Amino acid sequence: MPVLIKNGRVITADSDRIADVLIEGEQIAQVGTSIDCSDAEVIDATGKYVFPGFIDPHVHIHLPFMGTNAIDDHASATKAALAGGTTTVIEMICPGPDDEPKAAFEEWKGLAEAGACCDYSFHLSVVRFDELAKQQVRDLVANEGVASFKVFLAYKGALDIPDEHLFELMEIATELGVIITAHCENAEAVDAMQKRLIADGRTGPEWHEPSRPRCVEADGVSHLCAFAELTGAHVYIVHTSCRAAVEQAMEARDRGVNVFVEAVAPHLVLDKTCAERPDFEGAKYVMSPPLRDAAEHDHLWKALASGQMLTIGTDHAPFNFRGQKDMGLDAFTLIPNGIPGIQERVDLVHTHGVCTRRIGLQDMVSTCSTNAAKIFGMYPRKGEIAPGSDADVVVYDPTYEGEFTHSESESQADYNGYEGMPRKGRPDIVLLRGQIVARDGRYAGDGGGGHYIPRQPTH
Ligand code: URP
Ligand code: ZN
Ligand code: ZN
Numbered sequence: 001m002p003v004l005i006k007n008g009r010v011i012t013a014d015s016d017r018i019a020d021v022l023i024e025g026e027q028i029a030q031v032g033t034s035i036d037c038s039d040a041e042v043i044d045a046t047g048k049y050v051f052p053g054f055i056d057p058h059v060h061i062h063l064p065f066m067g068t069n070a071i072d073d074h075a076s077a078t079k080a081a082l083a084g085g086t087t088t089v090i091e092m093i094c095p096g097p098d099d100e101p102k103a104a105f106e107e108w109k110g111l112a113e114a115g116a117c118c119d120y121s122f123h124l125s126v127v128r129f130d131e132l133a134k135q136q137v138r139d140l141v142a143n144e145g146v147a148s149f150k151v152f153l154a155y156k157g158a159l160d161i162p163d164e165h166l167f168e169l170m171e172i173a174t175e176l177g178v179i180i181t182a183h184c185e186n187a188e189a190v191d192a193m194q195k196r197l198i199a200d201g202r203t204g205p206e207w208h209e210p211s212r213p214r215c216v217e218a219d220g221v222s223h224l225c226a227f228a229e230l231t232g233a234h235v236y237i238v239h240t241s242c243r244a245a246v247e248q249a250m251e252a253r254d255r256g257v258n259v260f261v262e263a264v265a266p267h268l269v270l271d272k273t274c275a276e277r278p279d280f281e282g283a284k285y286v287m288s289p290p291l292r293d294a295a296e297h298d299h300l301w302k303a304l305a306s307g308q309m310l311t312i313g314t315d316h317a318p319f320n321f322r323g324q325k326d327m328g329l330d331a332f333t334l335i336p337n338g339i340p341g342i343q344e345r346v347d348l349v350h351t352h353g354v355c356t357r358r359i360g361l362q363d364m365v366s367t368c369s370t371n372a373a374k375i376f377g378m379y380p381r382k383g384e385i386a387p388g389s390d391a392d393v394v395v396y397d398p399t400y401e402g403e404f405t406h407s408e409s410e411s412q413a414d415y416n417g418y419e420g421m422p423r424k425g426r427p428d429i430v431l432l433r434g435q436i437v438a439r440d441g442r443y444a445g446d447g448g449g450g451h452y453i454p455r456q457p458t459h
Contacts, residue, residue, distance in 0.1 A: 002029070003434060004037050008045025008395060011361050012052060012385050013370035021050060023391040026433035031385060045395050048428060051365055052385050053087030053392025054346050057372040058181075058238050058262060058313030061091050062111050066158075066336040067327065071318050071412045074115030077342055078450055079443035080316075080410035081118045084343035085427040087392035087437075088119040088382050088453065090372070092150050094159065097127050102136040105144060109452060116450030117443070118432060119392070121378070123181050125150040129165040134172065141176050145454020147377050148179045148236070153220045154212075154288060156187035163227075170233035177457030179260075179375065180228075181236040184220030184245065185212055185289055194333045205282035208332045209272045209290035217289045218244040225252030225259055234258040234459055236375065239315045241267040241289040243299035250308055258459070260375055261308060263300050263367075264315040265345045266291060266417065269352045274417075283325040284415055286335045287315065301358035310371040312349055316342035318413035340413040344404055346394075348418065350425035377455040391434040400426035400441075410443050 003023040010019040010031065020035040021028060061077040063070035072080075081089055091112070095104035101124060112120050124140060126133070126149050140146040151166060152159040161169070173180050193211040197203075202210075221237055225248065228235045237249055240261050249261045266287060271294040274285035285291055303309040317338020319325055328335030341348075349368055353359040359367070373383025380389050404418035430438035437445035 002037050002040040003043065003431065004035060004040035005043045005045050005050055005393065005395060008048050008050035010050045010385055011365055013362055013366040016362060021385060021393060023431070023434045026391055028385060028387055028389050028391050030387060043395060043429060049361065049396040049398055050385065051085070051394040051396055052369050052383050053394060053430070053432065054085045054368045055088045055372040055383055056081060056086045056313050056316070056342060056345060057090045057311050057376060058264060058315050059089045059091050059342055060094065060317040060338065062108055063094055063317060064096065065094065066334070068319065068324050068336055070338065071320050071324065074112050075117060075447065076410055076412045077316065078117040078120070080343035082430050082432065082438045082445065083410050083441055083443045085346040085394040085396065085430055086118065086342065087430065087432050088121070088378070089342070090121045090123055090376060092125055093122050094125045095127055099128060100136060101126065101128065101133050101140060105140055105146065112450065112452065115448065117437065117445055117448060118450045119453050120450055121376070121453040121455055122146060123148045123150040125152065125159065126161065126169055127159055129161070129169065137172065138176065141178055141457065147455035147457050148181055149173060150181045152183045153224065154183050154185040154187050154190060156191045160187040167227055167231065170227050170231040174232040177459050179234045179236055179458060181238050182224045183239070184217060184224050184237055186216050186219045186223070189216045189219065198331055198333060203331050205280065205286050205332050205335060206276040208275055208286045208335070209292070212288060212290055214242045214244045214292065217241060218248045221245045221248040225249060225257050228252065228257045228259060229255060236260040236262060238262050239264040239267065239289060240309065242292050242296045246299070246303050246308055260310050262311045262313055263304060263309045264313045265341050265348050266315065266339050268297060268300055268312070269348050270417065280326065280329060283328060283335045284321055284417060285339060286332065286337055287317065287339045288337045301353060304367055305359050305363060310367065310375065312345065312367045314341040314345045316340055318411050320414040322414060339417045340411045341417060343410055344418050346427065347423050347425050350398070351423055355424045375458070377458040378453055382453070391431055393431045394427050395429040396425060397428045398425045400424070402426070408441065
């Protein structure tokens with residue numbers, strides 16, 4: 001049956017108007033005023049915003065990392081995504097140094113096919129880089145719809161890529177027209193700082209941030225951008241936490257480097273005092289790059305408003321407080337890095353960005369949906385409300401007021417990093433390719449149903 005969303009305020013990256021949206025099958029059929037369709041199921045969106053389905057360009061679901069595995073599976077993480085208005089995620093495939101890229105792709109895709117409730121695509125981390133891996137990387141781009149790689153400049157001895165490999169990978173990316181996404185922190189500096197702090201008996205989670213201060217991140221960005229300048233690669237800096245790092249990227253952009261910069265929700269609303277909470281509670285907030293001084297929030301929001309930063313993801317990386325985070329009770333270096341947040345992102349951006357007038361509603365759509373679709377080759381199928389686009393639509397209630405709480409989380413993590421924080425706005429109804437999959441901020445689908453979104457090189 002067709003679905004007709006009536007009288008909503010339809011907000012896209014480049015328009016904002018009262019309109020009706022007619023959905024036929026899995027696609028949007030028509031957008032306009034006074035659309036009639038006698039056999040349609042009607043959703044009255046009077047007083048509501050109607051957004052394109054949100055896209056999270058940076059999530060971890062299946063994540064073997066730091067001696068454990070992230071706690072969500074594809075079902076729980078994508079139910080959480082949909083409950084929060086996110087209809088497409090791009091997950092990082094993170095194989096270990098001995099794993100073949102093709103086997104990793106098949107493993108991750110198989111898990112997603114079995115469980116994902118929202119649509120999904122992948123960034124492929126390149127860790128192993130011998131001749132076989134290089135060939136497989138090329139095959140995955142040519143035949144499997146992989147259009148972005150991931151590199152870690154951090155995590156020495158585990159996931160980090162040596163410069164020799166990085167340079168060659170960037171040459172291959174340029175040749176193939178795919179983009180390199182990068183975690184930018186100088187791995188050697190972090191390693192040295194960690195050793196010094198632990199030797200001095202500074203072992204608690206509050207020492208995580210001092211072990212990788214802002215200059216370490218800015219240095220990573222500068223390094224990646226130098227390689228991008230030399231190789232012509234397009235680069236996308238993930239989870240950028242501070243002004244110093246954004247400035248390095250902007251200097252490179254001014255030199256002609258094709259660099260895109262991502263923010264993630266924790267850096268926009270949480271700060272380093274969270275990691276200083278007593279009784280090891282701070283471990284819940286250990287992520288990398290770390291949470292910074294609260295003064296950074298304004299810089300990041302301004303960078304989003306001005307277009308220096310183009311996207312907002314979550315870096316959803318859920319580890320239980322009990323049984324996982326507490327692996328680092330004796331040394332912060334052993335705390336699995338990451339904070340859950342796939343469900344909370346959209347409402348956090350609405351609460352802390354739009355309601356405080358730091359960004360506008362159309363900025364919210366650009367940064368949380370459309371720009372990711374464009375940068376990563378999914379536009380206009382995703383990130384748009386227009387005839388022919390997938391009918392991924394969020395009917396959003398801007399008047400809802402409540403607070404974030406673990407009891408409403410679909411994620412399997414045993415805590416909510418935003419617990420008790422005020423929440424203004426909530427998705428009323430979320431549609432994925434024409435099907436209602438969430439109501440009133442809760443998952444309401446039948447399980448499964450997510451599709452893989454293969455992508456083409458973008459440049
Ligand atoms: O702390 C984080 N960000 N954990 C997930 C892995 C990564 O670096 O993105
Ligand atoms: Zn990272
Ligand atoms: Zn990440």
